[in-house]
Amino acid sequence: MAVCMCQAVLPAHAGPRGELGAGPLLRWMDATACLAAEKHAGVSCVTASMDDIQFEEAARVGQIISIRTKVNRAFKTSMEVGIKVTVQDVLTNAEKIVSVAYATYVAKPVDAGKVELKPVELLSAEDHLEHSLAIERRRIRLGYVQVFQKLMQESNKEDTREEKDAVSTEHTHVQSTELVLPPHANHHGNTFGGQIMAWMQTVASISASRLCRSHPILKSVNMFKFWGPSFVGDRLVFNAIVNNTFHNSVEVGVRVEAYNCEEWIKDQPRHINSAFLTFNAVNDKGELLTFPRVKPTTEDGVRRYHGAIARRRIRLTRKCILSAKGDKPSDAWETSNQAYLSYSNIAALTHLARKPGWDITKTLDNIRIWTHEEGAVLSFKVEMQVKVPSHVAFSLLSDFSLRQRWDRHFLTCKVLQAVSEEEKIYHITSAPTTGHQPRDFVVLVSQRQPCRPQEPYTVAVRSVTLRAVPPSPEFCRSEILCAGFQIHSNSSSSCTVCYFNQVTSGVMPYLAANLTGSSKSIEDTALECIKFLELKDSKC
Numbered sequence: 001m002a003v004c005m006c007q008a009v010l011p012a013h014a015g016p017r018g019e020l021g022a023g024p025l026l027r028w029m030d031a032t033a034c035l036a037a038e039k040h041a042g043v044s045c046v047t048a049s050m051d052d053i054q055f056e057e058a059a060r061v062g063q064i065i066s067i068r069t070k071v072n073r074a075f076k077t078s079m080e081v082g083i084k085v086t087v088q089d090v091l092t093n094a095e096k097i098v099s100v101a102y103a104t105y106v107a108k109p110v111d112a113g114k115v116e117l118k119p120v121e122l123l124s125a126e127d128h129l130e131h132s133l134a135i136e137r138r139r140i141r142l143g144y145v146q147v148f149q150k151l152m153q154e155s156n157k158e159d160t161r162e163e164k165d166a167v168s169t170e171h172t173h174v175q176s177t178e179l180v181l182p183p184h185a186n187h188h189g190n191t192f193g194g195q196i197m198a199w200m201q202t203v204a205s206i207s208a209s210r211l212c213r214s215h216p217i218l219k220s221v222n223m224f225k226f227w228g229p230s231f232v233g234d235r236l237v238f239n240a241i242v243n244n245t246f247h248n249s250v251e252v253g254v255r256v257e258a259y260n261c262e263e264w265i266k267d268q269p270r271h272i273n274s275a276f277l278t279f280n281a282v283n284d285k286g287e288l289l290t291f292p293r294v295k296p297t298t299e300d301g302v303r304r305y306h307g308a309i310a311r312r313r314i315r316l317t318r319k320c321i322l323s324a325k326g327d328k329p330s331d332a333w334e335t336s337n338q339a340y341l342s343y344s345n346i347a348a349l350t351h352l353a354r355k356p357g358w359d360i361t362k363t364l365d366n367i368r369i370w371t372h373e374e375g376a377v378l379s380f381k382v383e384m385q386v387k388v389p390s391h392v393a394f395s396l397l398s399d400f401s402l403r404q405r406w407d408r409h410f411l412t413c414k415v416l417q418a419v420s421e422e423e424k425i426y427h428i429t430s431a432p433t434t435g436h437q438p439r440d441f442v443v444l445v446s447q448r449q450p451c452r453p454q455e456p457y458t459v460a461v462r463s464v465t466l467r468a469v470p471p472s473p474e475f476c477r478s479e480i481l482c483a484g485f486q487i488h489s490n491s492s493s494s495c496t497v498c499y500f501n502q503v504t505s506g507v508m509p510y511l512a513a514n515l516t517g518s519s520k521s522i523e524d525t526a527l528e529c530i531k532f533l534e535l536k537d538s539k540c
């Protein structure tokens with residue numbers, strides 16, 4: 001269900017710097033994604049939201065923009081559409097990624113209720129991967145408000161710093177009104193979501209320019225949510241104001257209200273959309289400009305000022321987690337990043353499990369050991385055939401406090417935080433290997449039940465840093481980058497359990513001897529695991 005749009009960037013699409021404006025781009029992205037959604041749904045669809053968007057690359061007049069969209073997963077009445085935007089230079093043919101984004105569309109035939117969607121047909125390995133991860137992104141999307149509110153409560157305790165020479169945010173307020181005409185709407189008369197985003201971008205950019213006296217460049221957009229529809233004939237009032245500045249960037253908030261003729265006279269607006277846009281500005285040499293500090297002067301202004309700090313924290317921690325490399329200590333477990341850490345935990349294991357190129361290194365009766373090499377990264381997989389139902393294996397393997405019973409590498413294991421039914425943080429200590437200190441790990445264990453019978457149960461494990469549990473001299477604090485189980489049901493009484501581990505220096509001492517053949521501890525542990533599961537099941 002893929003739809004592609006190509007556009008040549010013309011002067012009419014470009015801003016004063018000769019670069020493609022964010023407005024036309026957002027319009028194209030929304031229209032292409034909506035076409036993919038409608039191709040899947042078979043009825044008309046509306047944009048419910050567009051997740052955070054980052055713009056990595058600018059496109060110039062004369063270059064070609066390609067927008068590829070695909071429905072990743074249909075939920076009940078809504079579906080996630082993946083959007084990939086690239087820019088191609090016609091002279092060199094070089095292609096660069098401008099943005100990767102995700103939007104949600106709801107199938108809504110005109111003058112009818114919402115309709116239930118059929119599942120997406122998964123053809124390629126990438127389809128399967130995106131399908132698995134879409135459910136995780138949906139959790140982040142739908143849980144964003146709670147995370148944000150929690151952060152706001154924390155940040156409200158911090159005082160707003162009074163700074164000399166700070167500019168009043170009121171100075172940046174911009175209001176603009178648009179009349180929705182037929183070219184701004186689809187064939188059912190609904191204003192295009194992309195058109196609303198484009199208008200919001202224009203007003204926000206004027207607001208930002210009041211501070212930098214230059215042409216601001218849109219860098220990122222916080223989730224756009226379309227609370228309610230607007231139609232041809234509606235008047236849309238856009239109010240934009242700078243919420244806060246951060247050295248080289250500025251966050252502008254835009255609120256959109258719609259009125260039909262009657263509501264206009266009675267001054268009864270419908271709040272249809274709010275969004276937060278972050279801009280940079282550069283001088284003639286392309287160097288980033290510094291924005292002046294701002295000071296809010298109203299109660300609402302103070303709330304927005306703190307809101308901008310909270311959103312920036314969420315955005316940066318997310319970026320940090322998604323660009324995680326193996327050579328850095330694990331991310332701290334904080335309010336601003338918990339949803340993303342859980343996402344990255346599940347996503348990393350799902351990616352590892354789906355990688356092509358696994359080699360079998362050992363085959364026993366009911367155990368197979370595989371390895372995977374990618375550059376300097378080594379991973380292994382232990383596949384076990386177990387005569388217990390998959391849900392039983394899942395409940396026994398996701399409870400890490402039971403692991404000492406079958407894994408002799410675990411000396412102790414205790415729950416540090418039971419974050420939710422699906423997320424727990426454990427402190428694990430493990431026996432020393434010859435010539436090494438005993439090790440300890442602080443790990444996040446994320447467990448997920450399958451949404452459909454064909455999907456596996458998942459138990460993902462990665463290290464996190466908890467301030468309350470710093471490293472101690474007694475143990476060498478070690479890191480797990482990506483590990484865990486996927487459990488596939490074979491029948492009502494048997495399943496295949498796959499254990500994955502991306503080898504880090506902390507795990508290497510336990511594995512080296514196995515990989516060189518001088519130890520059998522991996523297969524011994526796997527046999528113990530099977531015995532534990534089958535024995536436990538027979539006692540249940």
Ligand SMILES: CCCC(=O)SCCNC(=O)CCNC(=O)[C@H](O)C(C)(C)COP(=O)(O)OP(=O)(O)OC[C@H]1O[C@@H](n2cnc3c(N)ncnc32)[C@H](O)[C@@H]1OP(=O)(O)O
Nearest residue numbers: 034046047048049075076077078104192193226227228229
């Ligand atoms: C290019 C042409 C397309 C366009 O541009 S359309 C124009 C712009 N968009 C609009 O005018 C839409 C305005 N909004 C609306 O009409 C409604 O808010 C909307 C999106 C239909 C949702 O209606 P509600 O009555 O709130 O429905 P609901 O709570 O039962 O949710 C229905 C499904 O939508 C999901 N949803 C609602 N808000 C969301 C959000 N912000 N982000 C992601 N998903 C969201 C919700 O989870 C539910 O999903 P599911 O049914 O479980 O699959």
